[in-house]
Amino acid sequence: MQHLIDITSTSVDDLEAILARASDIADDPQRYQHAGRDRVMINLFYEPSTRTRVSFELAAMRLGLRVINVAASDSSVRKGETLQDTFLSLQAMGPDCIAIRHPTNGALGELTSVAEPRLHIVNAGDGSRAHPTQALLDLFTLRRHLPDLENRVVLVAGDLHHSRVTSSDVALMKKLGVGEIRLCAPRELMAGSLVTEGVRVFEDFDAALEGVDAVMMLRIQHERLGAMDAPDGQDYHRHWGLTNKRLALAAPGCIVMHPGPMNRGVEIDSEVADGPRSVIREQVSNGVWVRMAVLSHLLGLRGAD
Amino acid sequence: MQHLIDITSTSVDDLEAILARASDIADDPQRYQHAGRDRVMINLFYEPSTRTRVSFELAAMRLGLRVINVAASDSSVRKGETLQDTFLSLQAMGPDCIAIRHPTNGALGELTSVAEPRLHIVNAGDGSRAHPTQALLDLFTLRRHLPDLENRVVLVAGDLHHSRVTSSDVALMKKLGVGEIRLCAPRELMAGSLVTEGVRVFEDFDAALEGVDAVMMLRIQHERLGAMDAPDGQDYHRHWGLTNKRLALAAPGCIVMHPGPMNRGVEIDSEVADGPRSVIREQVSNGVWVRMAVLSHLLGLRGAD
Amino acid sequence: MQHLIDITSTSVDDLEAILARASDIADDPQRYQHAGRDRVMINLFYEPSTRTRVSFELAAMRLGLRVINVAASDSSVRKGETLQDTFLSLQAMGPDCIAIRHPTNGALGELTSVAEPRLHIVNAGDGSRAHPTQALLDLFTLRRHLPDLENRVVLVAGDLHHSRVTSSDVALMKKLGVGEIRLCAPRELMAGSLVTEGVRVFEDFDAALEGVDAVMMLRIQHERLGAMDAPDGQDYHRHWGLTNKRLALAAPGCIVMHPGPMNRGVEIDSEVADGPRSVIREQVSNGVWVRMAVLSHLLGLRGAD
Numbered sequence: 009m010q011h012l013i014d015i016t017s018t019s020v021d022d023l024e025a026i027l028a029r030a031s032d033i034a035d036d037p038q039r040y041q042h043a044g045r046d047r048v049m050i051n052l053f054y055e056p057s058t059r060t061r062v063s064f065e066l067a068a069m070r071l072g073l074r075v076i077n078v079a080a081s082d083s084s085v086r087k088g089e090t091l092q093d094t095f096l097s098l099q100a101m102g103p104d105c106i107a108i109r110h111p112t113n114g115a116l117g118e119l120t121s122v123a124e125p126r127l128h129i130v131n132a133g134d135g136s137r138a139h140p141t142q143a144l145l146d147l148f149t150l151r152r153h154l155p156d157l158e159n160r161v162v163l164v165a166g167d168l169h170h171s172r173v174t175s176s177d178v179a180l181m182k183k184l185g186v187g188e189i190r191l192c193a194p195r196e197l198m199a200g201s202l203v204t205e206g207v208r209v210f211e212d213f214d215a216a217l218e219g220v221d222a223v224m225m226l227r228i229q230h231e232r233l234g235a236m237d238a239p240d241g242q243d244y245h246r247h248w249g250l251t252n253k254r255l256a257l258a259a260p261g262c263i264v265m266h267p268g269p270m271n272r273g274v275e276i277d278s279e280v281a282d283g284p285r286s287v288i289r290e291q292v293s294n295g296v297w298v299r300m301a302v303l304s305h306l307l308g309l310r311g312a313d
Numbered sequence: 314m315q316h317l318i319d320i321t322s323t324s325v326d327d328l329e330a331i332l333a334r335a336s337d338i339a340d341d342p343q344r345y346q347h348a349g350r351d352r353v354m355i356n357l358f359y360e361p362s363t364r365t366r367v368s369f370e371l372a373a374m375r376l377g378l379r380v381i382n383v384a385a386s387d388s389s390v391r392k393g394e395t396l397q398d399t400f401l402s403l404q405a406m407g408p409d410c411i412a413i414r415h416p417t418n419g420a421l422g423e424l425t426s427v428a429e430p431r432l433h434i435v436n437a438g439d440g441s442r443a444h445p446t447q448a449l450l451d452l453f454t455l456r457r458h459l460p461d462l463e464n465r466v467v468l469v470a471g472d473l474h475h476s477r478v479t480s481s482d483v484a485l486m487k488k489l490g491v492g493e494i495r496l497c498a499p500r501e502l503m504a505g506s507l508v509t510e511g512v513r514v515f516e517d518f519d520a521a522l523e524g525v526d527a528v529m530m531l532r533i534q535h536e537r538l539g540a541m542d543a544p545d546g547q548d549y550h551r552h553w554g555l556t557n558k559r560l561a562l563a564a565p566g567c568i569v570m571h572p573g574p575m576n577r578g579v580e581i582d583s584e585v586a587d588g589p590r591s592v593i594r595e596q597v598s599n600g601v602w603v604r605m606a607v608l609s610h611l612l613g614l615r616g617a618d
Numbered sequence: 619m620q621h622l623i624d625i626t627s628t629s630v631d632d633l634e635a636i637l638a639r640a641s642d643i644a645d646d647p648q649r650y651q652h653a654g655r656d657r658v659m660i661n662l663f664y665e666p667s668t669r670t671r672v673s674f675e676l677a678a679m680r681l682g683l684r685v686i687n688v689a690a691s692d693s694s695v696r697k698g699e700t701l702q703d704t705f706l707s708l709q710a711m712g713p714d715c716i717a718i719r720h721p722t723n724g725a726l727g728e729l730t731s732v733a734e735p736r737l738h739i740v741n742a743g744d745g746s747r748a749h750p751t752q753a754l755l756d757l758f759t760l761r762r763h764l765p766d767l768e769n770r771v772v773l774v775a776g777d778l779h780h781s782r783v784t785s786s787d788v789a790l791m792k793k794l795g796v797g798e799i800r801l802c803a804p805r806e807l808m809a810g811s812l813v814t815e816g817v818r819v820f821e822d823f824d825a826a827l828e829g830v831d832a833v834m835m836l837r838i839q840h841e842r843l844g845a846m847d848a849p850d851g852q853d854y855h856r857h858w859g860l861t862n863k864r865l866a867l868a869a870p871g872c873i874v875m876h877p878g879p880m881n882r883g884v885e886i887d888s889e890v891a892d893g894p895r896s897v898i899r900e901q902v903s904n905g906v907w908v909r910m911a912v913l914s915h916l917l918g919l920r921g922a923d
Binding site for chain 1: 881
Binding site for chain 1: 401
């Protein structure tokens with residue numbers, strides 16, 4: 009496995025190997041702390057992202073790698089150079105790995121054909137479709153709480169249309185086996201492409217929550233509330249916000265997830281976000297273990313004995 | 314001592330321990346160069362700052378730490394996430410230390426209650442009130458030149474109202490004992506909160522300078538000159554600029570300090586800034602030793618034998 | 619040799635030593651990977667640049683140095699501090715080396731007089747005149763393909779007026795001996811200062827290409843096409859773009875160079891840029907070796923035995 013571009017093109021064996029390695033690392037991260045010494049990762053981010061960029065940077069550092077950040081506001085990007093030319097230049101400088109975030113769907117696919125065998129590409133989020141490391145950390149978190157995931161019900165709810173998390177999450181849950189996958193979104197924010205075999209779609213949030221073992225809430229962006237005639241967020245919250253009252257409809261022990269950053273009081277109440285069912289901070293921690301697993305799997309790094 | 318939030322809430326013992334450690338480090342920095350190996354510091358800066366950010370970054374590197382920079386222009390911050398949520402996410406990624414600069418007075422106080430025991434917060438300047446590492450480096454510099462500080466007179470002059478340096482400096486000088494603390498500012502730029510017991514306030518710069526052993530000049534921001542009817546800086550310089558002629562009013566050997574960046578020809582003349590009494594560059598160097606001392610004190614790092 | 623400011627002020631011996639060292643490093647980079655351990659480089663960039671900044675950062679990391687980036691958008695720069703004061707502050711923090719990019723011609727010259735002996739300055743491009751590390755990597759690339767450079771013909775073509783590459787390249791080719799140096803540019807973009815002894819100037823691109831062993835194409839900036847009455851780039855391409863057809867006028871085996879980023883379809887065709895004569899990616903790779911050579915030469919670092 010040379011690159012991690014998306015969930016669909018990655019084999020079940022590789023996905024399981026990454027998740028198993030993430031478990032090993034979470035149990036004893038010290039074993040890996042110099043595994044990637046003298047290697048270099050470049051973070052090439054065409055869109056800003058605190059959370060994902062810092063998570064990749066910490067994951068790389070914890071493996072002993074050096075990290076170079078390149079942001080979209082930097083020069084070549086502004087000078088109109090193509091993604092492929094920027095990529096080829098950076099590759100020519102000899103890094104071991106490039107993590108790329110880009111606004112265009114599938115932008116990274118074209119790079120794999122020009123990548124040298126020694127260079128590894130990791131998708132850090134492209135367009136509105138793929139965010140494979142987020143999907144892996146979400147599944148890793150689900151399994152830690154619900155080891156018998158094949159018997160469980162997971163609901164993904166909120167702005168399914170614009171979230172780059174959804175497709176990757178659904179693809180991975182299908183691939184690795186979740187008992188039942190439910191989707192629920194306001195009509196304006198439903199993603200038609202997700203409505204496929206093996207997925208149950210709900211129009212009513214309360215009905216969708218009934219008996220679920222995990223609910224993954226998605227961020228609604230303020231500029232999209234206007235398009236829904238819910239410009240102030242309160243109306244959205246009334247119909248689509250996760251409250252403790254709504255959460256009571258779910259199965260006992262149901263866990264609550266959110267990829268962040270949260271809009272408190274809009275798609276999620278603070279009492280839920282900070283409550284006992286929330287594993288939101290744990291997702292963030294798991295993100296570092298999973299990204300360490302991805303990088304060390306691709307680069308062929310081994311933990312110390 | 315888990316965090317450094319401000320001077321007031323830090324014990325004299327801890328402040329003295331930090332200053333003593335800074336002396337040790339300045340004498341033999343090599344001893345500490347791998348003390349913090351495999352540790353990670355995040356610089357979370359909601360306001361830009363070359364000087365303070367680079368000083369923290371160099372201090373951390375000199376202890377062997379890895380450093381990750383997060384700037385206000387990054388994404389989550391722009392997406393309207395609260396400081397506390399951003400902090401909690403970053404904490405969940407597992408850094409050892411977060412240095413934070415924030416425009417709001419007291420913003421860091423609320424974070425200490427949600428910080429895990431293994432995570433250390435350092436205030437890199439908040440609002441217009443607290444900048445404890447600057448105060449420590451200023452006091453460190455004063456003591457190196459005036460070891461009998463309890464018998465000395467120190468004047469802080471200029472824009473006392475807007476400088477985040479002043480409160481911390483005055484609080485520390487009071488706490489650790491300076492013979493006499495003088496303040497002097499244009500009426501529009503005096504900070505009422507500083508006019509407390511143990512401080513002498515002057516309205517006339519020349520009178521304030523008489524016999525002082527050290528003068529700390531503060532930066533005046535150009536946008537504030539307008540509000541004083543001194544839009545071109547020349548008028549300000551005439552009344553409030555430190556010249557060699559004015560410096561002659563001070564005690565022989567009086568040292569001149571400035572936190573930078575300087576407005577040459579406005580609050581300070583180049584002949585003073587670059588003259589034999591100036592310890593302005595030394596303050597910058599001492600800033601690295603003091604920040605190494607703060608970080609190693611908080612993280613419990615020890616120098617090699 | 620303390621600093622690398624420009625080609626003119628650097629001795630032939632030092633230039634040859636750097637190029638020889640770059641060869642050594644390219645042959646076995648591992649030997650140098652910890653040579654600069656515990657040293658620190660600051661990248662002080664007053665203009666954005668992905669390519670040069672990342673190349674310096676990778677070169678420094680490959681020598682084991684730590685790197686701190688300071689961008690023009692950072693604070694002190696915006697607060698109107700002079701370059702010299704910013705430099706003196708950064709120097710006071712104790713880095714070993716500062717690589718500086720600045721928009722003003724000759725801006726770095728004034729810094730050498732205030733630099734301490736232990737501090738090394740490297741020009742990463744200033745104004746429109748000097749970019750010595752680019753010139754060194756270009757010459758290194760030329761020699762790898764054309765070892766008998768003293769018998770060869772090299773053409774530099776395109777926007778000679780605005781490219782900061784040209785002067786340094788021409789100065790270095792003259793200094794180290796190239797058989798014949800040709801320049802060719804649209805009249806509006808010719809640089810009068812380059813038209814000196816030892817250089818042949820052409821007004822016609824086809825004539826200039828006749829029999830050359832290497833052609834270095836320069837980037838044309840879109841905002842400058844307007845001034846030439848060639849606002850859409852197509853007209854520029856017709857007269858000044860390098861195509862395979864034009865390349866056939868050159869000597870057999872003629873190599874094609876470009877400092878990047880390229881405007882494909884304007885100054886260079888994709889079939890040329892990606893064709894068998896192109897050494898454009900190799901230039902980028904060589905840039906890392908050459909910058910490692912510059913840094914290790916200045917800092918007195920030695921490879922492991």
